[in-house]
Amino acid sequence: MNIYDIAEKSGVSIATVSRVLNDSPNVRAATRERVLEVIRAEGYTPNAFARGLGLGSMRMVGILCTSVRDPFYAQAVGHVEEHFRRNGLNAILRCTGPTTEEKKQALEYMTQKNVDAIVLIGSIFCEDEDNSHIAAAAQQVPIIIINGHIDLPGVYCVTSDERKAVCDLVEALFRRHKKRILFLHDIMTYSCQQKIAGYRDGCALFDEPVDDALIVPVERNLDAVNDCIKRLLVQGVSFDAVVGAEDILALGAQKSLHRIGLNMPIIGFNNSTLARCATPELTSIDNGLEQMCTIALGVLDTLLEKKEASRHTVVPAKLVERDSFRAN
Amino acid sequence: MNIYDIAEKSGVSIATVSRVLNDSPNVRAATRERVLEVIRAEGYTPNAFARGLGLGSMRMVGILCTSVRDPFYAQAVGHVEEHFRRNGLNAILRCTGPTTEEKKQALEYMTQKNVDAIVLIGSIFCEDEDNSHIAAAAQQVPIIIINGHIDLPGVYCVTSDERKAVCDLVEALFRRHKKRILFLHDIMTYSCQQKIAGYRDGCALFDEPVDDALIVPVERNLDAVNDCIKRLLVQGVSFDAVVGAEDILALGAQKSLHRIGLNMPIIGFNNSTLARCATPELTSIDNGLEQMCTIALGVLDTLLEKKEASRHTVVPAKLVERDSFRAN
DNA sequence: TTGAAAGCGGTACCAT
């Protein structure tokens, strides 16, 4: 069943059928009805590939993330997919893992598939040495980065003001006389750098020197965090509060410290389900993910209309207070 | 840049270029090299839509789930995407929400996009009244259901033996003289029905009557579970163990009971991150998700080779014991 | 308002 069949059965040319299909105004109402009737009766739907060939688009966006199995990215993918779908854009999902090589391949794959845009989820896509693969892809198709920033033509970024949020948090902790704040993080992404910058900003507000021994990298899983905390204590590194660059890190620290019998404010990041599932519930910084996704969609809409869009938008991040903060 | 340009620059016909592109053996090595050289030099990549038009496939599978934002589904989506990608199949993701209407639309969307297969994640796609939309889609393209079962031609199912796993669990609890086991569940899917059947099987083993007041539906969030537990206690419904049809339900019960000061074995389902994040760590039934995904890929591979595949495969589910079980 | 026909960029069959 193709457009020729429909044309024949309706007694019109394929051009007319095509016009009906594409809501062209240049079709007499009666003709349109007749064609639509045949289309309905035959249950016809146009071939997406042929349409893509003619139009150069299948109204698809590529979504890249390092792993949907990570709840934070899953959350983001969900939001992006939903926002886009509501605007008639569907998603090709591709997980890349952390290596630059795979990210590059994924980017090439998406451009070859003629997607209308590529959404990069997380600043982990921003390499600090070489982003030429992103630059190359951006020449073919708009690239949108959620919570990451690269200053490149064709690359549109939406970030969260995590720097300020951490700064405010540090300030609040200092006011409670918590001056040795342990900051746990995993991969040193753009986002992570912002958080650390915020940490330093906060210390600077109080003219307090930053003890680099308190900024500690650790793998993103409970066991690694537990080992890390124990090691720090054995090494005699003292601290009276913990901030995790991800909820899971904060949660790991919480469990570890609880086991040891230590009690102090613990704050996570992303305000994920984990935060509420922790005991006691974790205070967490919400980076405004959904708002970032809404803006991303707006940017893309603007671009698809061939208008210019802002290359960098920043949304606020805010602290969501829960037990792990109040109690201590 | 298209195949004609490459043909011209290499001094061959487009047919030859196409052969080179598709690794046809009928090309002289020297010719192949010359063409490849031009392709490399020009950075040419074939147009996916045109190729799709000719081949009738873009090597894409549709993945449907009610919500990737749910960690369990995210986990599944991640596994499916990964397995398929490694076999050169990419994923179009579409979340549907719980309504049949949206699921139907998603199914239609996928068939219209000429995907090579559709993967349905979770038995929530199996309606118990009317699955005609799935039957219809299955006539166009193979449908694979992960952890759900519908007996329909063209629909291939991989399920987990959750029934047996719950039965074994109930047996183990009975042996510890826990005979009033509260079973919390949310939507009554095929999977949920299996779990309840397992619950009854277990009781039957001990000739113990099932108290239907202990099989309680509740919304899938912490607050709802908390309210539910409190209500049950007020109503005088007594129980000495809790099994949740999802980890989040078990976790909610754990928090609620802990707050009240009650202590009893609590077991979740899916062995998600949540299980390890709970305090104390939750015992959980692992339904063998990854194995299901591996099998799903195998089935699809078989089908794409136009061979017959088994319409229903069952993988074992097993209990992963942690603190919430041992301690009590 | 409608139709004819030329693309879009490939694949694959049939010759040679």
Place this chain on the structure above:
DNA sequence: ATGGTACCGCTTTCAA
């Protein structure tokens, strides 16, 4: 081993 060419199914321009 290679080339010519007829599709694949739709969009769009140009005429009428």
